[in-house]
Amino acid sequence: MDKLGIYIHIPFCMRKCAYCDFYSIEDMDRVSAYVEALIAQIRSFRSMGFRHLVDSVYIGGGTPSVLSGEDIRRILTAVRSSFSVSNEAEITIEVNPGTLDTSKLSAYREAGIGRLSMGLQSADNRELKMLSRIHTREEFESSFLLARLEGFENINVDVMYALPGQSRETLAATLDYVMALSPEHISFYGLKLEPGTPFDGDPQITAAIPSEDVQYEMYLSAAKKMEDAGYMQYEISNFAKLGMECRHNLKYWNCEEYLGFGPGAHSFFGGRMFSYAKDITRFIAMPEDSVALFEENYIPTEREIAVQYVMLGFRLKRGIDTAAYEARFDDDFEARYQEKMKPFLLKKYILKTKTGYRLSKKGMLISNYILSEILDFKEDEA
Ligand code: SF4
Structure with missing residues (x-):
């Protein structure tokens, strides 16, 4: 049976961060209708779902943790009733500090979620405020410790560098702080000024971003710091303790098959590449009508796949x-x-x-x- 990864997009955020161009909205009144539409779309794949063995599920966003634990449980039940899901599947949910509580975490455990990806970004409250994140370092720490208490033994923490006003020292302090908590995985991304975001074209932001030379130093010294502490780099932006690499993301970098659900989600499935339009209204209106939802849908040539394979393979440390x-x-x-x-x-x-x-x-x-x-x-x- 061929292996398959599933990605589920939750396009809601409490507040849009000033640098982010991921597809999400702040209108929580649409959550219930969205969850119903998502479940309908997942179920519409039932006829072909049992031909594959799902060995990873990734619930990303947006901020999936704005949904109730019950909504997440229902979404995963729809996945399990429409696909063969391996007992050993890696099931991840992205969570943001400030949106987590004990009941959500225990619902995640009951739903079979074993891996959390927490968006810290920085342990410096001034930097968090500048990014317009909704949480503080203290709220992150409470969420992290709560997750450990609830039994989560596989946690990723997102950290960003090249932030406006960030110094080598504040970045080093963030990494020291994160590593003292001993998560299993650290994703380490540089800020990019994405077109159309409030950060893009803001002269004050642009002026406060560290120079390219400083960014290089930040990246190299952070990589060394993490590797010295036992977080081995396995991809340009990802570091993990031994055996704790993200299996779902490795599928992307290895050019393996994955199926995405929700507006903006991409798929490489059955030899076809397709993605859905970033349009929640259309999605809620016709979740089972893939043709109406497609933003792109094509069969890549063998050469196109080979080029992707090389491009993504070079992202991996092993090359x-x-x-x-x-x-x-x-x-x-x-x-x-x-x-x-x-x-x-x-x-x-x-x-x-x-x-x-x-x-x-x-x-x-x-x-x-x-x-x-x-x-x-x-x-x-x-
Ligand atoms: S919480 Fe994450 S997905 Fe939402 S706006 Fe901020 S960075 Fe983007």
Whole structure:
């Protein structure tokens, strides 16, 4: 039976953060109708759901923890009644401090959720305020400890760098604080000024963002700090204790199949790539009519999938396994990419490994540039 990951999008947030371009709304009056629509959409896949074994479910957002524990339980019941879900499936929910309580956490446990992903971002209350997050460091800590008390033994904490006004010292203090709590996983992202967000084009924000050189130092010293403490980097932005990597996200980076539900969700399923429009009104009105909801829907060529595979594979610390690439795509990796990789190999942005190639730490810092040079996104079928 083929393995499958499921992503479920919850597009609600208490308040929109000033830097965020994820699809979410603040109108909580629509939660009930949305949950019903989501369940209907999940159930509409029932006829094909049992052909796969679901080994990961990821409930993301938005802020899934604004829903009640009962809503989350009903959504997961719909997944289980429409798909074969492995007993060992990794089931994750994103939660935000300030939206959690004991009853939600115990409902998550009862629903089979074993992994929490907590959006801390910074342990500095001034930085949190500037990001317009709804929580404080103290609220995060209460939520984290409550989750431990409820028996969650697999917790990710999100941390951001390159924040306006952030210094090397405040970032180091955030990481020290997080690691003292000993979560199993840390996601470490740089702030990007996304078009259309309040941060984008705000001259005060732009002026307060650390310089590129400082950002590089922040990234390299943070990676070292985490690795010294036993959080091994396995992806450009992700660090985990041994064996605690996020299995669901690894599916994306390994170009494996996943099925997304909800507005804005993407899928790679049955050889097809599709995504739904970021339109909750349309979604609630016709959740079972995939055709009406599609934003895109196409069958990628083998070459397009191979390009994705290389692009995503280079995000991983272990990089590209050339034998695995060749077995999957019947294509000679070195013949295709060696010439373009040469300048980056010479400058050690790309390193040769026993099984293929990977980015060095300094290569990871400029991964987008390297990949745009190596990969021709319009590669021919030839
Ligand atoms: S809580 Fe998360 S998803 Fe919601 S606006 Fe803030 S960053 Fe975006």
